[in-house]
Amino acid sequence: MGRINPKVLPGYGLSLGFTVVYLAVLVLLPLGACVVTALGMSASEFTAAVWSRRARAAYALSFGASLVAAAISTVIGLLIAWVLVRYEFPGRRLLDSLVDLPLALPTAVAGLVFSNLYSAEGWLGQFLVPLGIEAAYSRLGIVVVLVFIGFPFVVRALEPVIQSLDSEEEEAAALLGASRWQTFRHVLFPALVPSLITGFALALARGLGEYGSIVFVSGNMPYKTEIAPFLIVSRLEEGGDRVKEATALATVLLAASLLLLVVINRLEAWSRRG
Template sequence: MGRRNKTKRILPGFGLSMGFTVLYLSLLVLFPLSAVVWKTTGLTFDQFWQAVTDERVVASYKLSFGASLAAALVNTVFGLLVAWVLVRYRFPGKRFVDALVDMPFALPTAVAGIALTSLYADNGWIGSLLAPLGVKAAYSPLGIIIALTFIGLPFVVRTVQPVLQELEHETEEAAVSLGASRWRTFRRVIFPQLVPALLAGFTLAFARAIGEYGSVVFISGNMPMKTEITPLLIMTKLEQYDYAGATAIALVMLIISFVLLLVTNALQMKSNRRVSG
């Protein structure tokens, strides 16, 4: 009677691996998010509704999500351009530029906020050039978008870059040989294959921007109803020992972010099926 051949696995079996996975994700993700929901149960519905629909809170929602969306869209466009240049061209200092893309990852957000504020303030290098044109960058919603664009760019570039590297040049050459122009080749051949990666990069940049605090708090000016973001408002309520109010606002942010991520992921899955089909 021969022995059954068993495949040796480096990692433990599915049951043990799945158990560790569920435990790890529960400790790091599920339990903290559950605590946010549990903390809001101390409020009645009227108290909860009053806390999350206050005029100042609603203004912070609009600013946070609006600026995050604008920054993510800007990063999607220019992140694709940066990734294209890094993949398709050779030039002196290419490795330096490639490493520079990751700088927002390594730079402390407070340092980024101080640096951006010093540049875009009215007496800064860039701000002094914009001021005569009537453009106020620092201490305005525009400054928030600039800060969120700065911290979100690497997510798009690093998501799109590997996909560009794996694209087959033969397909592009075939399209050109059949008489397609460069723009038509990009629009009909290259871009559809990049859409899933672009959606993934957009989602990551958008999610990162929504929760950003350190780099924004310096350049925004933190003026209620004008440049006050929701994370800062949550911190303000925590400093005032209004824990229930802070968690109520955080819960609304969590729900809206989760819905937006679900929609984006659904679009990404649909795009993947279209490309693979």
């Protein structure tokens, strides 16, 4: 396909101008201000802010929990997407619509629900806590919440790919004597890998930036259950020089998010080529 000639598109100039102004005012300007403020610190001040023991513990929990949750979301998302696309059953459309509920539900509501559900007096916690499984105010609770908000990205990334799979290839594999597992492993799974990786990256990026739901279920204990976004908010609330420390921490997370964005775009391009 050739390039679209902007001269033949009505309203091209106005639309382009609106897009540039929107991106500049609502995206680039706030992010640029954050970076400029952080760069105003000396190298020693910046290092002390972003690499303190408390900050390292928060990074480790944020990235570690997000990675674990994204991996679990990938498995769960694959199963759900496969069932929704390949099988017809009563309530399938309702179940499909519920997949997007975590994306529409206010994050604070999700956090309150999970903290109450898994507390010692909660519906599930009253059975799990005596067994030594404490999902409220713990790292386990953080992972559970991140899985809840992350798996819809995997499902939506996989559904169109599963729908486009050629059934003739499966039939040919079956005629050649392949079992269902062999057919899935050698015929279907390779086609799903690019979208699986894309869904994993999207769930990971969503988990790194999550705050509202985790703040209620984690307990926010420094060095134990404190995530990096909560540490930033804590620094902002302390005021004074701590505000610069908050911008420095935010700059680190911003750099990580931009890196993930580049990776996601590369993976999506790879998926389209596949």
